Amino acid sequence: MPPRYLLLPLFFLIFCCTAFSNEQRRVYIVYLGEHKGLKSTQEILENHHSLLLSVKNSEEGSSDSILYSYKNSINGFAALLTEEEANKLSEKEEVVSAFPSEGRWSPHTTRSWEFITLEEGLQLKGGDKDSAPKYGRDVIVGMLDSGIWPESESFNDQGMGPLPKQWKGICQQGDAFDSAHCNKKIIGARYYVKSYEAYYGPLNKTNAYRSPRDNDGHGTHTASTVAGRVVSNVSALGGFASGVAAGGAPLARLAIYKVCWPIPGPNPNIENTCFDADMLAAFDDAIGDGVHVLSVSIGANGEPPKYSNDGIAIGALHAAKREIVVVCSAGNSGPGPATVTNLAPWMITVGASSIDRAFDANVMLGNGVAIKSQTVTPYVLKSLDFYPLIYAGDAVVAGTPSNVSGQCLPNSLDANKVRGKIVVCLRGSGLRVGKGLEVKRAGGAAIILGNAVANGNEIPVDAHVLPGTAVSSDDAVAILKYIATSRTPTAKIGPARTVLDVSPAPIMAAFSSRGPNRIEPNILKPDITAPGLNILAAWSESSAPTKLEDDHRRVKYNLYSGTSMSCPHVSAAAALLRSMHPDWTGAAIRSAVMTTATVENARGGPLTDASGRVAGPMDYGSGHIRPNHASDPGLVYDASYEDYLLFACASIGAQMDPAFPCPNSPPPTYNLNYPSIAVANLNASITIRRTVTNVGGGPAQYRVAVEEPADVSVRVSPKVLKFKKVGQRKSFSVTLRAGGRRGPPSGEHAAGSYTWYDGTHVVRSPIVVSVAAAD
Known part of the structure; x- marks a missing residue:
């Protein structure tokens, strides 16, 4: 298996x-x-x-x-x-x-923090960000990932004070890693490999360090996104995305828990796996070590296990009992429905979206048509002249299956047909960077990588091993039509440049996994979205920027994409909130992040996906993160460990704690005090109960505004909540009733929202409803 x-x-x-x-x-x-x-x-x-x-x-x-x-x-x-x-x-x-x-698909910045306006006064283009108050000072963030490259300048500890008193962890020694590699920034490091080795046999030390050192790059990238120090004059691959790099919480401390290891194979740095038993040991140690936040860019492939059989869900539940905030990636299996992973309500599940930066290059076709493309490939064509242009599907070796003939899979191209030409390859099966490697093997001059329709305008950039660039699905179709109608198709690729203030932004990444929740459809997942497309952060100098074994380049910073990159953005926001509000529970921090999110792009229009379609809660949960707003949310939805145990009783019919037997009639899952509302198979009407706590600074009066889902009526009672003091709690009900047409078609979801506002704070909660089929 x-x-x-x-x-x-x-x-x-x-x-x-x-x-x-x-x-x-x-x-x-x-x-x-x-x-x-x-x-x-x-x-x-x-x-x-x-x-x-x-x-x-x-x-x-x-x-x-x-x-x-x-x-x-x-x-x-x-x-x-x-x-x-x-x-x-x-x-x-x-x-x-x-x-x-079992193993887990896992390990699922200069501009991203500036784009989401982390805090008032944040200055990534200059100035001393570390001099600002708080910024996660002394909050300990545990990273479950592939380890760390401790020599990166992002992890220097200059000016940091003594270790937090609550810290009880260790700096575990191993291959190329000893106690000197920990400092006041990386305050602890451990590794876990027993379950991996029980499955695959002894670790191959030529492909990985038996220590907390990161051979892959993924762990270093996520750690620096959370808490990297301010580093000037950073760029990727000799000039792309240049600027000042800093994590979201640069004064937070890092505790490293290496749980992910290379799968034996031809490219061990590409495929990595993380086993439940190793991860659960890391969770257990992290809780004992004294972390405040756990960042887990790891998620399930295939059918998600129920919570009682899921190492991450079990570890996160024990962390939640101790008010440790657990943040997890949603997965990279989008844009199809019901692909989201990490589904337990006691964790924050993060989707991925773009920022307002692109890496533009022009593809000029022989017919004079110019097409905009994106690349961070440092190589350029030797000549400025036009090159012969060919579609990979017209240049494959005999026996290549027709359904993948255009995808430049390994050993699929006929060198006699592609030598010296620009080759158009299509996304689909196989690695994007692997397609460029195949073009190079066959003697091609350059690659143009065309998006599939599902990817639309979302273009993750790659440091290909030869000159190359990527184009949208529409532009890929235009290029293929030109090839099909021209006797001698030609093209040339211009140099790339970094472009800021790209619009619209953000958009949802096509790869970001979508809802609904396959285990419990009455809990909306993902919870939130954050920057995850083309994120610049520190990298392991043991790994190539493409992670290909045949790529011998080494970089200190690299651009990478995935919900693995969006997860640490939210982890950093949680660290900031923990430093600003040390008395808040983990559920309150999750609530603050979710209810202050935005569903608009930077132009004020609705968030869209990579194909231009208006996105919704199944794509982004509550919306795109706004950390500066989350610091003062006004109201929060709180929940306790006992609430989560009751939820598990109702959801999966299992008691997660032997000391807490399930009642005969646990509260329905939709009544968990969650910052969003999801109802599956609404039949006639249902009444949902919620409780909010005033954290807004004094007496307040909130009124409610409702945006109803299509053909579903929403009634909130009472419509006004009056608070006399901070910390006071108020309860209300939300009644949903299917409309005349009984709501949306059976199996489809309609979205709306309800929002509490007091003139200063806007506390928004999405509502997602599917209606039961008519009898």
């Missing part, structure tokens, strides 16, 4: 591996809920070994099979078990769940 979860690059990569038979041992997580009482580490180990011994034949077999014994907050262990042994354990009263440790 192949791993379910892996690093989230821009496209999911398909791989397979040998299935385990039922008789073979594999790593299972045996989850027991929460540690009760002050048990010593030795007592915890003895308890876990005793439980194992109940299904093992010997004491030795019990001891040898255990990989991790979770000891801080999470009660459970990871062990090598047969399916029969795991089933026996799952039947025991004290066991919440026993499930295989």
Whole structure:
């Protein structure tokens, strides 16, 4: 059975591996809920070994099979078990769940923070951002990812004070990493590889460091996006996106938890995987170490597991109990519906959108038509003259399947047909940078990469290994028509330049995974969107900018795209809010981020997707993040650990904590006090209850405004909320009723919103409704 979860690059990569038979041992997580009482580490180990011994034949077999014994907050262990042994354990009263440790697609800036206007007075074009108050000072952000490149200037600790008193973590030594690589910025680092090695065998040290050091680049990129220091004169690939680089919370501390490792194969830096058991060990340590925020750019591939069988969901639940904010990427499987991952309501799930920056180049066709393209490829054609132009589908070797003939897959191009020519390749299967590598292998002069229709105008830029650029789907069609109607098609590619204030922006990235929520459709996911397209941040100097093994270039900063890049933007915002409001709960921070988001672009029009269609909550959740507004949201929707346990009882019919038995009739899932409302299969009418807390600074009176979904009436009661003081709570109800046509067609979703306002604060919550089919 192949791993379910892996690093989230821009496209999911398909791989397979040998299935385990039922008789073979594999790593299972045996989850027991929460540690009760002050048990010593030795007592915890003895308890876990005793439980194992109940299904093992010997004491030795019990001891040898255990990989991790979770000891801080999470009660459970990871062990090598047969399916029969795991089933026996799952039947025991004290066991919440026993499930295989599977891999995760994971590891899912100069301009991005300036674009979303982080704080009043933020000056990324100059000035000392670190001199501003707060900026995440002494907030500890844990990064579950592929490690870190500690030598990056983004992680210098100049001027930072002593370590926060609550910090209890360590700096774990290993390959090319020792205690000297931690400092007052990177205050801790650990790595977790046991479950990975149980699946793949011993780590190949030529492809990865057995230590917290990042061989991949992904972890370094996300960490610097969250909390990188101010670094001047930064650019990618010799001049693109030049400016001052800084993370969103440059005074926050970083704790590194390396859980993601290369999948053995021809390009090990491309495919990476992260196993549940390793991640759960990292969550457990991070909680014990004293982090405030956890940033997890990792997500599920395929059918999402239910919360009790999901290492990230379990770890995040234990973190939420301690008011640690957990932020996760939504996935890169868009734009199709029901593709979003990380679905638990006790985490913030982040989609990806663009910023107002492009890297424009011109493609001039032989017929005189100029087409705008985008690239950060540092190579240029040797001649300014026109080159012969060919479509890859017309230049493939015999036997290439027709449905992928234009996609420049490895060893698909006929060198006799493409040598010295500009080759038009289409997005689809395979890596974008791999297509350029194939054109180069076959002797092509350059590549023009054409978007698929689903990608529209969204163009992730690439540092191709030869001259090249990318065009929108419409322009790709225009180029192919020119080739088809010309006897001697030709083209030339002009040099690229960085362009700011591009409009419209932001737009939703086509790759960003969409709702609805496949586990619990009465919770809207994703929650929020943030910049994730062409983000510049620090990079591992052990990895090429393309991550291809045949690319020997090395860079200090790199442009990268994915919800993996948008997730740390929200993690940084959470760190800022934690430093400004240390008394807020994790749910309050999530609420502040969501209810202050915008659904408009910089021009005041509605947010759109890459094809120009008006986007909606299934694309962006509550909207595009505005951290400066989130610092003063006015009202917040709070929720407790017990609320989440009740939600799980109603949603999946499972108790997530043995000490908290599910009631016979738990509250319906739509009544979780969430900052958004989603209702699936509305039949006639439903009444939803919510409670808000005043955090706006004193007495206040809020009125409600409603934007009804199509053919669904919305009634909020009461219509006015009066608060006498900060911290006061008020409850209200929202009644939804299907209209005359019973709302939108069955299976489709209609969107609206309700907004509380007091003249200063605007507290907006989206409403998404699907209507039950008529009898």
